[in-house]
Amino acid sequence: METKLYTITVFSENTVGLLNQITVIFTRRGLNIETLSVSPSALKGIHKFTITLLSTQDVVEKVVKQIDKRVDILKAYYNTDEDLVHQELALYKLATDKVLEHGSVEYFIRKYNIRVLEISNDCTVFLKAGHYAETQALFEELSQTIGVLQFIRSGRIAITRSKVERLSDMLEGMRKIQEKKNENRKF
Amino acid sequence: MNKNTKTQELHSNPTTQGAGEQIMNGAHAFMQALIHEGVDTIFGYPGGAIMPVFDALYDYSDKVNHILTRHEQGATHAAQGYARVSGKVGVSLVTSGPAATNAITGIADALLDSTPLIVITGQVSTSLLGTDAFQEIDVVGITQPITKWSYQIRYAKDIAWAVARAFYIARSGRPGPVVLDFTKSAQNEKVNFDYKPCNFIRSYIPVPDIRMDQIEAAVDLINNAEKPYALVGQGVILANAEKALKEFLEKADIPAASTLLGLSAMSTDFRLNKGFLGMHGNVAPNMKTNECDVLIAIGMRFDDRVTGDLNTYAKQAKIIHLDIDQSEIGKNVTVDAPVLGSVADSLPALTKKLKPASHTEWVESFREHDNREHDAVIRKEVYRTEGELTMGEVIHKITEATGNQAIVVTDVGQNQMMAARYFKYSKTRSMVTSGGLGTMGFGIPAAIGAKMGAPERTVCMFAGDGGFQMTIQELGTIMQEQIGVKMIILDNRFLGMVRQWQELFFDERYSFTKMHNPDFVAIAKAYNIDGxxxxxxxDLDDAISDMLKDDKPYLLVVEVEQKGMVYPMVPAGTCVTNIIM
Structure with a gap:
């Protein structure tokens, strides 16, 4: 089976130890997480994990089911890049004197659509948002020309292209189950 | 505050304040929460970080029977045994640190065998967490991979919520172990206690609704099958669906075989019960897996000890898989017709739509293999008239002597496989064994729990000389509580199953499997247990009658042949029809 990059999205309650519960499922199968990004979601009290994994569909499907099974996980699903709009952020710290020596910041802004976040006597910080290949290309060009003092790239963040928001469907379904249970208790 | 008032406060009874709310310390609140959940038996072991709860327990000894085991592993296995025979949640109460790590084996065992279990571990005070305090260990971190849910109670206000949730999670859906790590400060803190049971968690669907399209797809396959065949797992027992299973099998005349944990879901003499599956299972059930045209897996998880080599497993058949756990469907075997949901719902739904059928020739065709197995294995193992005693004949005689009415508890290894092969059942929840984890030492404590969970029934526990010594200290528990378990050591002076593999697969190099054993009967006598x-x-028949004559604990040690083998055998990772006899 073909190995490719899958993006796993996990919605969870915001409880202590959730990340560990998710990562052990990768650990026991000997899988490497490529990138990981965690933040509160649009819904209050619900956290969203975006995880990328290089694997086959068979494996990613089983991993997602085992994540979804955990009690505190609201919903877990996976997508390939075609289904997603995705992005990563990268920061590049450069020596300001080297930047000035190189001459053209405009060149980088036009070619790579960077933003300059900071300029001091010592250092200059570029920010670039993009896909992995794009942030990587800039890193390589900067390394060869100006030299990079520090480099950091975020994990992937992604949203699906489809109109359906799977989490809200799920929560609606669960609300109905709760109503039914409460009614049963009344009578 | 002087010492006296402090003690008084600790022991003070709860005071009522308003309707439904009472002020008390966390330990009392915890005990009340357990009583709300119907807990009447706890297996435990006290220690520093759980002392306030044990102190509260002292006030509730009229309502809750606490069994002091001799090791925390014993406490968890006993709670498992109790849960397996009674269907209730088993509860184990231990302290922090080494007690929690000792409990780990039982927790992991309960996860793999889907046993409803709650283990409460004491923990250092909340202010000391993370400081390497005395007997502090990260229990939640350690137990997350081996529990359905693991939670640390840091404040007394969380007790009611956490206990309610723990019981709901442990017993609902596919049952499993839950750990509550209870800080000492939360045990001592005062709290307004008001208990509400939990029946809903928005992130958790314990019993998925059955889908009619899935039912219809499965029915369609079964109605058109000429050689349908059912594999019965513990899911049937956990869902109390034994009757529904029988009706399903009878309506369409479907032969069935059982996994290790599914044993006793069907009585042994049921016409369509064709026996035991897997590595040491019966010949026909394994052979027929690769002959049937529709394979119906009911509440089982296609364990590798059942399937052998997946690449050659039931490739000719359409596979229907009934399971409550979505993550089991398609995990090991590609399924043609999944039926998600509790088998308590899906089996009746299927039965309703099934066409009555008769597959006489197919059902009868199992007999040919049964005869082969009888000639090659069973006659020699069970009906031997000379030479050394065998495990199989001891088990056979004991099951007959109980009228096939007893609960069998096993340890792990040859004794377990022999018991699974030769013990007979007329009631459900009669087989307690460590299937998934294969825990040696499971036998004695699980038998204690089984007897507590079903005091009116005879409990026969089979162990080897190896496994018996892994938890032998629980004889102390049996002595103190006078728990009437019938223990049988099938003593071959070897770690028999490992020795068997060494003989078959490691050129008879018996590396560290020979045992020099103590006088087991003398040990039992020291614990005031007859043996x-x-x-x-x-001498065997008389000894068995002596053992079964009353309801007292008893140890029967039978010296069996040293080099006995469990046959038939499907070697690990090979095709299910590759059977050594």
Whole structure:
């Protein structure tokens, strides 16, 4: 089976130890997480994990089911890049004197659509948002020309292209189950 | 505050304040929460970080029977045994640190065998967490991979919520172990206690609704099958669906075989019960897996000890898989017709739509293999008239002597496989064994729990000389509580199953499997437990009658042949039809 990059999205309650519960499922199968990004979601009290994994569909499907099974996980699903709009952020710290020596910041802004976040006597910080290949290309060009003092790239963040928001469907379904249970208790 | 008032406060009874709310310390609140959940038996072991709860327990001894085991592993296995026979949640109460790590084996065992279990571990005070305090260990971190849910109670206000949730999670859906790590400060803190049971968690669907399209797809396959065949797992027992299973099998005349944990879901003499599956299962059930045209897996998880080599497993058949756990469907075997949901719902739904059928020739075709197995294996193992005693004949005689009415508890290894092969059942929840984890030492404590969970029934526990010594200290528990378990050591002076593999697959190099054993009967006697050693065939019947004559604990040690083998055998990772006899 073909190995490719899958993006796993996990919605969870915001409880202590959730990340560990998710990562052990990768650990026991000997899988490497490529990138990981965690933040509160649009819904209050619900956290969203975006995880990328290089694997086959068979494996990613089983991993997602085992994540979804955990009690505190609201919903877990996976997508390939075609289904997603995705992005990563990268920061590049450069020596300001080297930047000035190189001459053209405009060149980088036009070619790579960077933003300059900071300029001091010592250092200059570029920010670039993009896909992995794009942030990587800039890193390589900067390394060869100006030299990079520090480099950091975020994990992937992604949203699906489809109109359906799977989490809200799920929560609606669960609300109905709760109503039914409460009614049963009344009578 | 002087010492006296402090003690008084600790022991003070709860005071009522308003309707439904009471002020008390966390330990009392915890005990009340357990009582709300119907807990009447706890297996435990006290220690520093759980002392306030044990102190509260002292006030509730009229409502809750606490069994002091001799090791925390014993406490968890006993709670498992109790849960397995009673269907209730088993509860184990231990302290922090080493007690929690000792409990780990039982927790992991309960996860793999889907046993409803709650283990409460004491923990250092909340202010000391993370400081390497005395007997502090990260229990939640350690137990997350081996529990359905693991939670640390840091404040007394969380007790009611956490206990309610723990019981709901442990017993609902596919049952499993839950750990509550209870800080000492939360045990001592005062709290307004108001208990509400939990029946809903928005992130958790314990019992998925059955889908009619899935039911219809499965029915369609079964109605058109000529050689349908059902594999019965513990899911049937956990869902209390034994009757629904029988009706399903009878309506369409479907032969069935059982996994290790599914044993006793069907009585042994049921016409369509074709026996035991897997590595040491019966010949026909394994052979027919690769002959049937529709394979119906009911509440089982296609364990590798059942399937052998997946690449050659039931490739000719359409596979229907009934399971409550979505993550089991498609995990090991590609399924043609999944039926998600509790088998308590899906089996009746299927039965309703099934066409009555008769598959006489197919059902009868199992007999040919049964005869082969009888000639090649069973006659020699069970009906031997001379030479050394065998495990199989001891088990056979004991099941007959109980009228096939007893609960069998096993340890792990040859004794377990022999018991699974030769013990017979007429009631459900009669087989307690460590299937998934294969825990040696499971036997004695699980038998204690089984007897507590079903005091009116005879409990026969089979162990080898190896496994018996892994939890032998629980004889102390049996002595103190006078728990009437019938223990049988099938003593071959070897770690028999490992020895068997060494003989078959490691050129008879018996690396560290020979055991020099103590006088087991003398040990039992020291614990004031009656016992007898049998070395000759002619003494066996009398010894068994002596063992079963009353409801007292008893140890029967039977010296069996040293180099006995469990046959038939499907070697690990090979095709299910590749059977050594």
């Amino acid at each position: 007898k050693l049998v070395t000759k065939r002619e």
